[in-house]
Each structure stands twice: as structure tokens, then as C-alpha cells.
Amino acid sequence: MTGRQDLNQTLTQAATAALTRTTCPYCGVGCGVLAGADGTIKGDPEHPANFGRLCSKGAALGQTIDLEGRLLSPRIKGQDATWDETLDLMADKFSTAIRDHGPDSVAFYISGQLLTEDYYVANKLMKGFIGAANIDTNSRLCMASSVAGHKRAFGSDTVPGTYADLEEADLVVLVGSNLAWCHPVLHQRIVAAKAARPGLKVVNIDPRKTATTALADLHLRIVPDGDVALFNGLLAHLADSGQLDDDYLAKHITGRRPAVTQARLGDPLESGLTEAELAQFYQLWAGSQKVVTVYSQGVNQSQCGTDKVNAILNCHLATGRIGKPGCGPFSVTGQPNAMGGREVGGLSNMLANHLDIENPDHRASVQSFWQSPTICAQPGLKAVDLFQACASGKIKALWVMSTNPAVSLPDADGVAAAIAKVPFVAVSDIMARTDTGDLADVLLPATGWGEKDGTVTNSERRISRQRAFLAAPGAARPDWKIICDLAARMGWGAAFDYASPAEVFAEYVALSAATADFGRDLDLSIFADVDYANLLPTQWPQNSKRFFADGGFFHPNGKGRMLPITAPVPIRRAGFNLNTGRNRDQWHTMTRSGKAPRLGAHLAEPYVEIHPQDAQALSLSEGDLLALDNRFGGAILRALITDRSAPGQLFAPMHWTRQQSTGGCINALTAPVVDPVSGQPASKRIPVAAKRFDAAWFGFAAARAPIRPMGAYSAVARSLTGWQGEFAGAEPPDNWQALAQDLLGLAACEVTEMQDPNQGQTRLAFYQDGTLVGLFFASPAPVSLARAFAISLIGTQTPPLAALAGRSGADQPDPGTTVCACLNVGINTLRAAIAAGAATVETLGLATCAGTSCGSCKPELASLITQHSIPMAAE
Numbered sequence: 001m002t003g004r005q006d007l008n009q010t011l012t013q014a015a016t017a018a019l020t021r022t023t024c025p026y027c028g029v030g031c032g033v034l035a036g037a038d039g040t041i042k043g044d045p046e047h048p049a050n051f052g053r054l055c056s057k058g059a060a061l062g063q064t065i066d067l068e069g070r071l072l073s074p075r076i077k078g079q080d081a082t083w084d085e086t087l088d089l090m091a092d093k094f095s096t097a098i099r100d101h102g103p104d105s106v107a108f109y110i111s112g113q114l115l116t117e118d119y120y121v122a123n124k125l126m127k128g129f130i131g132a133a134n135i136d137t138n139s140r141l142c143m144a145s146s147v148a149g150h151k152r153a154f155g156s157d158t159v160p161g162t163y164a165d166l167e168e169a170d171l172v173v174l175v176g177s178n179l180a181w182c183h184p185v186l187h188q189r190i191v192a193a194k195a196a197r198p199g200l201k202v203v204n205i206d207p208r209k210t211a212t213t214a215l216a217d218l219h220l221r222i223v224p225d226g227d228v229a230l231f232n233g234l235l236a237h238l239a240d241s242g243q244l245d246d247d248y249l250a251k252h253i254t255g256r257r258p259a260v261t262q263a264r265l266g267d268p269l270e271s272g273l274t275e276a277e278l279a280q281f282y283q284l285w286a287g288s289q290k291v292v293t294v295y296s297q298g299v300n301q302s303q304c305g306t307d308k309v310n311a312i313l314n315c316h317l318a319t320g321r322i323g324k325p326g327c328g329p330f331s332v333t334g335q336p337n338a339m340g341g342r343e344v345g346g347l348s349n350m351l352a353n354h355l356d357i358e359n360p361d362h363r364a365s366v367q368s369f370w371q372s373p374t375i376c377a378q379p380g381l382k383a384v385d386l387f388q389a390c391a392s393g394k395i396k397a398l399w400v401m402s403t404n405p406a407v408s409l410p411d412a413d414g415v416a417a418a419i420a421k422v423p424f425v426a427v428s429d430i431m432a433r434t435d436t437g438d439l440a441d442v443l444l445p446a447t448g449w450g451e452k453d454g455t456v457t458n459s460e461r462r463i464s465r466q467r468a469f470l471a472a473p474g475a476a477r478p479d480w481k482i483i484c485d486l487a488a489r490m491g492w493g494a495a496f497d498y499a500s501p502a503e504v505f506a507e508y509v510a511l512s513a514a515t516a517d518f519g520r521d522l523d524l525s526i527f528a529d530v531d532y533a534n535l536l537p538t539q540w541p542q543n544s545k546r547f548f549a550d551g552g553f554f555h556p557n558g559k560g561r562m563l564p565i566t567a568p569v570p571i572r573r574a575g576f577n578l579n580t581g582r583n584r585d586q587w588h589t590m591t592r593s594g595k596a597p598r599l600g601a602h603l604a605e606p607y608v609e610i611h612p613q614d615a616q617a618l619s620l621s622e623g624d625l626l627a628l629d630n631r632f633g634g635a636i637l638r639a640l641i642t643d644r645s646a647p648g649q650l651f652a653p654m655h656w657t658r659q660q661s662t663g664g665c666i667n668a669l670t671a672p673v674v675d676p677v678s679g680q681p682a683s684k685r686i687p688v689a690a691k692r693f694d695a696a697w698f699g700f701a702a703a704r705a706p707i708r709p710m711g712a713y714s715a716v717a718r719s720l721t722g723w724q725g726e727f728a729g730a731e732p733p734d735n736w737q738a739l740a741q742d743l744l745g746l747a748a749c750e751v752t753e754m755q756d757p758n759q760g761q762t763r764l765a766f767y768q769d770g771t772l773v774g775l776f777f778a779s780p781a782p783v784s785l786a787r788a789f790a791i792s793l794i795g796t797q798t799p800p801l802a803a804l805a806g807r808s809g810a811d812q813p814d815p816g817t818t819v820c821a822c823l824n825v826g827i828n829t830l831r832a833a834i835a836a837g838a839a840t841v842e843t844l845g846l847a848t849c850a851g852t853s854c855g856s857c858k859p860e861l862a863s864l865i866t867q868h869s870i871p872m873a874a875e
């Protein structure tokens with residue numbers, strides 16, 4: 001660990017020895033974690049989300065809390081500055097823009113990774129004091145369609161489900177969700193429930209086979225956006241076969257007739273499924289009293305995302321399968337505080353505490369509670385429009401907090417250019433270098449996970465505490481504090497004079513009490529006078545209360561609404577469709593998870609899955625690179641030839657940025673096309689052209705010091721001994737040694753070079769004082785090499801001949817690419833154990849220990865056993 005150890009010497013022995021009860025900062029499952037300043041991380045056995053379990057990302061948190069790469073001081077134009085200088089400058093820029101161009105000329109773009117307290121004050125500052133609503137969040141890219149769908153059906157953004165419902169259900173339908181990789185602990189809860197009660201059936205609806213598919217009794221490989229046709233078909237079937245709940249419908253629901261009529265007009269075969277598959281699904285659904293439909297980005301991130309949500313909700317409303325144990329639609333949230341951000345009103349079309357901007361009574365009530373000089377009168381710009389307003393010069397001052405839009409928004413290169421055009425840009429982050437931070441005038445160092453205090457709300461409306469167990473490093477401040485410090489300089493100190501996040505939370509709870517007369521779902525009375533320091537994970541409105549089992553919807557008439565939904569016209573066009581999503585062991589733009597070598601070891605390179613037929617048509621072999629492009633931009637990715645997606649369908653992860661790669665940033669290709677209702681970008685359906693990248697050479701490097709991404713194709717990652725990198729170029733360099741030294745940042749060192757003229761291979765070993773500090777292998781074909789072995793030599797005194805052999809001796813078998821990240825078990829070790837007779841995940845675990853810690857790799861162990869090839873970009 002860099003720096004942190006020195007810092008911690010100042011902490012008392014007792015403080016470092018004790019474990020702090022906190023919450024994981026990654027996904028919306030919201031697992032309880034016991035954490036120590038020495039990097040100890042354990043699952044909290046008492047947390048009701050995980051009961052002690054953690055996934056690979058949670059388990060590796062201890063590897064991400066070092067200070068390497070951290071932003072430790074405010075910076076103005078790249079120079080360290082004091083907080084006073086920085087905040088004065090910011091206040092001046094924001095106040096001047098507001099004075100000269102009006103409150104709509106400034107914007108905040110924030111994040112579902114902020115804590116509720118940070119989110120609450122950011123929203124209060126923009127909507128109540130600046131007086132505009134140009135505050136949007138990355139939840140626009142994530143949950144907006146669910147929010148809009150809930151509001152249309154329920155009259156409020158209410159998630160009625162609980163995790164226990166998944167265990168109690170007869171049927172769990174996973175739509176557009178790779179739960180095994182993205183909500184692993186929730187997935188494991190279903191796995192355990194299914195093992196205990198094999199009658200529990202699982203259906204997976206996804207155009208692609210994923211790790212989640214392994215659990216499913218039925219995989220429905222629909223065409224992209226085939227969801228509406230499918231759920232409309234289901235509704236029509238349920239209606240036609242007399243399976244609707246007439247009593248529930250009569251008492252609690254409006255819109256039955258038009259919804260059913262519209263559903264009957266659709267053609268379920270447009271889902272891309274066969275009659276037999278449809279019949280099987282309908283029968284399972286109709287025959288299961290307890291059905292939970294879990295849905296995620298395959299639903300939300302679509303041009304018809306909100307309609308998909310309502311097509312699903314229609315089926316649950318029509319059958320009364322909602323709000324009862326084991327029943328309900330369940331939109332699982334992505335980020336740790338996606339739900340909390342929605343609660344405080346962090347989106348540009350919400351006010352605060354689930355109140356509406358458009359409602360004058362709501363506005364007046366919030367303004368009077370805040371005693372604010374103004375209140376926004378209309379919704380602000382949604383994320384994609386907000387960055388277009390940056391490009392057009394309308395936004396004069398922009399503040400980005402805890403998100404990386406230059407990577408994660410569609411048309412990422414266009415967004416980067418738009419940010420660069422804004423006259424004044426401030427970025428709050430924990431890291432010194434991000435693709436967005438690189439474009440900022442001012443960088444504000446925030447305290448990160450483990451250093452900050454506050455609350456988060458998980459997918460099942462459970463509010464848990466994040467607690468600090470590390471001192472704030474350098475000059476870093478908590479986000480809520482930075483926001484309040486700026487508000488004070490803009491003249492609103494009294495309204496932002498909080499001594500602690502506990503005071504912010506208390507105000508948030510008090511606002512919900514003050515606006516209780518509006519009868520919204522968000523009732524936080526259970527948190528009034530709560531002991532914040534010792535707050536236990538608690539669901540609102542009451543731990544056991546259920547929404548909607550007996551009606552009680554939030555439309556003015558108290559009823560829920562079914563909506564007539566029309567399936568989109570199927571698009572048939574030439575060329576490839578690029579689908580995007582996530583990897584098991586990386587988190588978004590990798591600023592944190594990318595620091596953990598054992599996480600990087602799972603999939604160390606940006607890759608694209610392509611069907612064997614398409615690969616053949618493009619003359620692609622395993623290990624080749626594929627160049628994608630369209631009118632927005634281009635990407636170069638390692639081809640992973642697999643039948644997981646259908647021909648014509650490609651899949652690439654969203655994680656790689658310009659910091660770790662050239663050519664890996666996938667959103668360079670995404671069109672800024674959004675769902676018209678929610679404004680959520682359609683990140684899963686990108687038309688691209690694809691062709692083989694004609695590389696003159698491929699390279700692999702391992703080094704002790706950071707490796708720089710450069711050239712036509714490169715991808716760098718942390719390794720167990722330092723760094724590793726993959727490269728390719730269209731032209732061979734004049735001088736391999738100079739190129740390698742440049743890539744590896746090595747000036748003074750001894751070099752050994754080996755040439756294999758027959759195969760055109762070049763191998764270089766770099767030494768400093770007899771220690772191997774860098775290895776570089778280049779070849780005209782994809783480099784075939786035991787990478788884990790090469791990496792293991794860095795930092796040792798291995799002589800050049802052995803180091804450049806490129807494979808291990810018989811006494812040191814090469815473990816191969818990591819599959820089990822927790823216990824560092826490689827693919828070769830697993831294959832050997834399988835060859836020796838390990839025929840189940842359990843016996844493989846006994847033989848190799850793989851899968852016996854967090855269990856996130858179990859689906860891959862199973863697929864290795866069933867002879868499926870494993871998704872390794874580079875083995």
C-alpha cells in the first residue's frame with residue numbers, strides 16, 4: 001500500500017485493530033461489510049442483504065483503498081491549490097454565470113455513487129438556491145426508464161420488492177439482467193434457494209447467453225428489444241386464458257381494456273422466439289402463483305425502455321402478482337445509492353423526496369421547508385441533452401461529481417469535446433487522472449469509500465450506513481462538505497451549515513415529515529430521532545410493510561395503471577449490432593476495481609464477443625483484433641469467438657477508458673439516442689461496421705512500473721507484480737528496443753534482446769541492478785505466451801535466457817489466466833483438475849479451492865466443466 005500505511009501510523013492501535021461495520025460501495029445489492037484500516041474485509045453476517053456473503057469485487061475492496069493515483073489536493077489548471085483559492089474561484093465562476101446568463105447556464109452532473117447526504121445537499125443547492133433544475137445524474141443512464149415506468153403505473157417511483165421475495169418465489173424471471181456478474185450476492189441467494197427447493201424455476205430473457213443463463217431452466221434468446229412483443233404476448237395469453245385477477249383489477253387498477261387490446265394486436269413472434277418457446281414461458285408464468293420479474297439494463301437502456309418496463313408491470317398488475325411475498329416486478333438498482341439518489345430527487349425532472357417539480361403545492365412546500373430564495377419551476381436538462389447544451393455553448397459552468405461522463409455517456413468522444421468547450425469545469429473525484437478529470441479546470445479531491453460517512457439505499461429500499469474506517473488522506477473532503485463550502489461562498493451559508501452528515505440526514509427525514517400530507521410513498525418516519533451513529537440497515541417505510549398488495553397506488557385516484565404498449569417495429573438492417581454491458585470483476589470505468597490485480601486478472605483486456613460464423617466471414621482467428629466503427633467513432637478490441645450471442649450480434653464491456661487503453665472506450669461508438677419518455681440512452685443496441693484489424697505486430701509486456709497505453713491498440717492493467725500490457729500496431733517499428741523502453745517508461749537499464757527470425761519474434765528483457773523490471777514480447781501473430789508466468793518473473797533475478805523462454809519449466813506449471821479471483825486459481829490449474837476427474841463445481845473446489853470463497857466464479861467453473869470455453873481474451 002502506498003502512503004496509507006504512513007497515514008495510518010497516526011491512528012491508534014485500537015482503532016486500526018477494530019473492524020468497522022459499513023456497506024459495499026459497488027452494486028445496488030448493498031452488502032454489509034466489516035472493514036479494517038489494515039485492509040481486512042469480511043462480509044457482515046448480520047446484514048440482511050448478504051448475511052456474510054461477498055462477491056469478488058466486495059472481497060477485493062482491501063486492494064483498492066491504497067493511495068496510489070489518488071487526488072490529494074485541490075488543483076487549478078493542473079497546479080495544486082488551497083481549498084480557499086479553489087472554492088473562491090468556483091463560487092466566482094458559478095455566480096458570474098448565473099448573474100450574466102441566468103440560473104439555467106450552470107449545471108451539475110452527479111452520481112448514484114454519492115451518498116444520500118451528498119446527493120441531498122447538491123439537489124438542494126441547485127433546485128432551491130441556484131433556482132434551476134440542471135442537475136442530472138448517471139442514474140439517467142441506469143434507472144431512468146424504471147423510474148418513468150413506475151411513475152406511469154404506480155403514480156410514484158416505488159420499488160415494491162424485497163430480496164426475500166426472490167427466495168420465496170415459484171418463478172424468477174430475469175429480464176435483461178446478468179445477475180450472476182452484476183448482483184452476484186443476490187444471484188447466490190437465488191442459487192441457494194433453488195438448491196433447497198428445486199421447484200423454484202428460473203427463466204432468463206437475454207439475447208445473449210451469460211453466466212446467469214447457467215442457472216436458468218429456460219433461456220429465451222430474444223432479438224434485441226424483443227421484450228415488449230414477449231410481455232405483450234404474455235398479457236394477451238393471460239387474458240385469453242382467463243388468468244387475470246378480476247377482483248384485484250376491479251378494485252385497484254385502471255386501463256385494463258386498452259392495455260389488453262393493444263397487447264392482442266401485437267405479434268409475439270417478433271420477440272424472435274418460437275411458438276414452442278413462447279408457450280413454455282406462458283405456461284410457466286400462468287402456472288406459478290408467485291412470480292418475481294427482475295429486470296435491469298437490458299430493459300432500461302433501450303429506446304423503448306419505459307415501454308418495456310410497463311409491459312412487464314402490466315402483467316404483474318393484471319394478475320395481482322405484486323406486493324405479496326414471493327411476487328412482484330423488481331427493478332434491481334445498479335449503483336450502491338441509485339435508489340437513495342432517486343429518493344432525494346437527484347434527477348433533473350424530480351424535486352426532492354419523491355415530490356414533483358410540476359406540482360406548485362409540492363414546490364411551495366419544499367421551498368418553505370428549505371427557506372430558500374427560489375425554487376426551480378420546471379424540469380432541467382437530462383444527461384444527454386445536458387452535454388449537448390455544453391457543446392452548444394449554453395452551459396457556462398459545469399460541476400461533475402463522482403462520475404466519468406467522458407467514458408460512460410453515449411458518443412463519449414463528442415461528450416469529451418463538449419466538456420472541453422464549457423468555459424469552466426470542476427470535477428470532484430477521488431482519483432487524480434480520469435478521462436473526465438483530464439478535461440477539468442478545477443479538480444476537487446473527495447474522500448472515498450472507507451473515509452466518508454453517510455447512508456445508501458439498496459435495491460430493496462434498505463438504508464444502511466457507510467462508515468469511515470480510514471482517515472481522510474491529504475486535503476480530501478467529503479462530497480457533502482465540498483458542496484456546502486461552495487454554497488456558503490455563493491452566499492447561502494446559513495442553509496448549508498451542517499456539522500455532520502447526521503445533520504443532513506435528519507433534515508432529509510424532516511422534509512419527508514413536513515411534506516407527509518401529500519401522501520407520497522416515501523415515508524421516512526421510521527428514521528425520525530434515529531441514532532445515526534448506530535443506525536441498523538432499515539427498510540422504508542417500515543421494515544415489513546409491503547406496497548400495493550391491497551392497492552394503495554399513488555395516482556390521485558389511488559389506483560394503479562395498466563398502459564397500452566406497442567412493440568417497436570423490428571429493425572432489420574445490414575451490419576452488426578453492438579450490445580454492451582459488464583464484466584464480473586470490474587466496476588464501470590475501473591478507477592477503483594482496476595487497482596486490484598486479482599480483479600484485473602479475470603479479463604485483462606477490452607474484448608468483443610463475436611459469433612464463429614461472423615468470425616469466419618471476417619477471416620478472424622482467436623486472438624485477432626476486431627476494428628469497429630460507425631459515424632460516432634471507432635474501437636479496436638480483442639475478438640472473443642463464441643456462440644454466446646447470435647450471428648450479427650456483438651457484445652463488448654463498457655469498462656475500458658482512455659487511461660488504460662487506446663481503442664477500448666466502447667461509448668465512442670454509442671449514438672446519443674434516448675428513450676423518449678425517460679431520456680435514458682439506448683446503450684445496448686449500437687449499429688457498427690466490423691472488420692479485422694490488420695496488425696503488423698502484436699505485443700505483450702509485463703513490468704514493475706506503470707505501462708503507458710499508446711499506439712493503434714493497447715490495453716494496460718495492474719498485475720500481481722506491477723503492470724501488464726497488450727499492444728498491436730499497423731506498422732512495425734524501426735527499433736523494438738526504443739519502442740519497448742518508451743512503453744515501459746524505462747530509461748536506464750540493461751537490455752537483453754532475442755530475435756527469432758523464422759517466426760519474426762522479438763523478445764526483450766530489462767534489468768535494473770540485476771532485477772528483472774520489464775519483459776516485452778512482439779510477434780507478427782497474436783502473442784502466444786504463458787502470461788501469468790511472465791508476470792510472476794517481474795521483480796525477480798531470473799536470468800535473461802529463462803525469462804525470455806516465454807514458458808515455465810516443468811517444476812513450475814503455468815496456472816493460466818485467473819478464473820477464481822479470490823483464491824487466484826488459473827484456468828490451466830482448473831483444466832488439469834477437471835482432466836483428473838473433478839466433475840462438479842464442488843469437487844473442483846475441493847481440488848483447487850476455486851469458488852470456495854465468494855463463489856462469483858462458480859458459473860464459469862460449471863461452464864469449464866461442461867467443456868464450454870471460458871471467456872478469456874488472452875490465455
Ligand SMILES: Nc1nc2c(c(=O)[nH]1)N[C@H]1C(S)=C(S)[C@@H](COP(=O)(O)OP(=O)(O)OC[C@H]3O[C@@H](n4cnc5c(=O)[nH]c(N)nc54)[C@H](O)[C@@H]3O)O[C@H]1N2
Nearest residue numbers: 176177178182224225296297298334335581582584587588
Ligand atoms: N461486475 C459489475 N457489477 C455491476 C456493475 C459493474 O460495473 N460491474 N455495475 C452496476 C450497475 S451501475 C448496474 S446498472 C448493473 C447492471 O446490471 P445488468 O443490467 O445485469 O448488466 P449489463 O451487463 O449492463 O446488462 C444486462 C444484460 O442485458 C442484456 N440485453 C441487451 N439487450 C437486451 C434486450 O434488448 N433485452 C433483454 N432482455 N436483454 C438485453 C445484455 O446482453 C446483458 O447480458 O450492474 C451493477 N453491478
Ligand SMILES: Nc1nc2c(c(=O)[nH]1)N[C@H]1C(S)=C(S)[C@@H](COP(=O)(O)OP(=O)(O)OC[C@H]3O[C@@H](n4cnc5c(=O)[nH]c(N)nc54)[C@H](O)[C@@H]3O)O[C@H]1N2
Nearest residue numbers: 141142402403404408428429430446580588589591654683
Ligand atoms: N455502453 C454502455 N455505457 C454505459 C452503460 C452500459 O451498460 N453500456 N451503463 C451505464 C450505467 S448503468 C452507469 S451507472 C454508468 C456508470 O458510469 P460512471 O458513473 O461514469 O462510472 P464510474 O467509473 O463508476 O465513475 C465514478 C467516478 O467517481 C469516482 N469516485 C469514486 N468514489 C467517489 C467519491 O466518493 N466521491 C467522488 N466525488 N468521486 C468518487 C471514481 O473514481 C470515478 O471516476 O455507465 C453507463 N454507461
Ligand code: SF4
Nearest residue numbers: 024026027031055058
Ligand atoms: S454483490 Fe458484490 S459488489 Fe454488490 S454489494 Fe455485494 S459485495 Fe458489493
Ligand SMILES: [Mo]
Nearest residue numbers: 141142334335
Ligand atoms: Mo448503473
